[in-house]
Amino acid sequence: ARPRVGYFYTGRSGSELFSQKLKQIKVKDYQSIPVVVDENVSVYDAICTMFLEDVGTLFVVNGKSDLAGVLSRKDLLRASLGKQDLNEVPVHIIMTRMPNITMCEKDDLLIEAAQKLIEKQIDALPVVKKSEEGYEVIGRITKTNMTRVLVELARDER
Amino acid sequence: ARPRVGYFYTGRSGSELFSQKLKQIKVKDYQSIPVVVDENVSVYDAICTMFLEDVGTLFVVNGKSDLAGVLSRKDLLRASLGKQDLNEVPVHIIMTRMPNITMCEKDDLLIEAAQKLIEKQIDALPVVKKSEEGYEVIGRITKTNMTRVLVELARDER
Numbered sequence: 001a002r003p004r005v006g007y008f009y010t011g012r013s014g015s016e017l018f019s020q021k022l023k024q025i026k027v028k029d030y031q032s033i034p035v036v037v038d039e040n041v042s043v044y045d046a047i048c049t050m051f052l053e054d055v056g057t058l059f060v061v062n063g064k065s066d067l068a069g070v071l072s073r074k075d076l077l078r079a080s081l082g083k084q085d086l087n088e089v090p091v092h093i094i095m096t097r098m099p100n101i102t103m104c105e106k107d108d109l110l111i112e113a114a115q116k117l118i119e120k121q122i123d124a125l126p127v128v129k130k131s132e133e134g135y136e137v138i139g140r141i142t143k144t145n146m147t148r149v150l151v152e153l154a155r156d157e158r
Numbered sequence: 159a160r161p162r163v164g165y166f167y168t169g170r171s172g173s174e175l176f177s178q179k180l181k182q183i184k185v186k187d188y189q190s191i192p193v194v195v196d197e198n199v200s201v202y203d204a205i206c207t208m209f210l211e212d213v214g215t216l217f218v219v220n221g222k223s224d225l226a227g228v229l230s231r232k233d234l235l236r237a238s239l240g241k242q243d244l245n246e247v248p249v250h251i252i253m254t255r256m257p258n259i260t261m262c263e264k265d266d267l268l269i270e271a272a273q274k275l276i277e278k279q280i281d282a283l284p285v286v287k288k289s290e291e292g293y294e295v296i297g298r299i300t301k302t303n304m305t306r307v308l309v310e311l312a313r314d315e316r
Contacts, residue, residue: 022312047239056231056281073231074209080238081205111312114305123214123301143281143301147272150304154180154269 022153027113028106030149031127031139036061039068043079043094044086046071056144057124059137060095066134067103067126069095103128106139110149113141180311185271186264188307189285189297194219197226201237201252202244204229214302215282217295218253224292225261225284227253261286264297268307271299 035053037046039060046058050073060069071091079094080086104113104125113125127139193211195204197218208216208231218227229249237252238244262271262283271283285297 019312019314047235051236073235077205077231077235077238078209080235111309114309117305118309143305144276146308147275147301147304150308151269151272151276154177156177
């Protein structure tokens with residue numbers, strides 16, 4: 001028999017090669033632009049911003065432009081059920097606030113961000129960068145981004 | 159040199175093997191239980207059901223239990239901004255209705271459902287089965303399910 005040459009068996013299956021590939025994708029490769037509002041805007045204005053920008057999650061910043069809170073559609077829907085005038089309630093009253101915010105950084109693995117979304121049962125994470133006194137919001141990573149990754153990987157026939 | 163035997167070069171890379179694997183996953187392998195409301199319940203009650211069941215999308219059914227509409231958090235948030243009393247407005251007024259509903263079936267490829275979510279910019283699809291006069295809702299597939307698939311594939315070291 002002729003020797004087979006030129007092909008190496010790496011001991012790795014397709015699945016394993018894939019999971020290695022997936023582990024090379026970073027948050028920054030798929031992150032979206034963040035939409036932020038000031039902590040003093042009203043719940044009504046925040047809902048309008050959410051519709052205008054067509055996002056499911058808003059990030060709330062303080063006077064120093066540092067991350068102060070997160071507003072999901074669920075938070076805003078809950079607030080809208082109340083009896084208050086939504087023009088009178090500032091978002092800092094209803095937001096999820098620091099230090100209870102799950103965050104990620106742009107060089108984190110995408111798959112770690114995906115795990116956080118599942119574990120914390122949230123729709124989006126702020127992508128942050130350490131600032132002098134807090135965290136600057138530089139991106140947004142969502143379950144939509146994760147769905148897009150899956151679609152692109154399925155197309156990937158290289 | 160000794161011949162290398164027992165290993166076959168298939169001509170396929172890890173990515174290609176993976177995309178083949180991904181193309182074997184069906185909607186039924188990851189679908190969730192659907193939460194449905196009758197088309198005559200009020201918007202207020204629908205919002206309460208959404209919180210109680212902790213889902214982002216409700217499916218609306220008619221008297222024959224066939225799919226009649228879809229309600230997203232966005233639809234309910236929009237309605238809650240209006241001046242109407244949410245107890246007085248039935249969901250069939252605000253829902254996305256047939257035939258404008260994007261659906262899938264349990265034996266569809268998961269990746270096709272993911273593509274529909276991205277293309278239509280929606281959070282969930284009803285998984286349906288043809289009934290006598292319409293479609294029975296038998297499941298729900300969401301961007302959360304897609305995120306979970308990604309996490310599980312990354313864990314997959316077989």
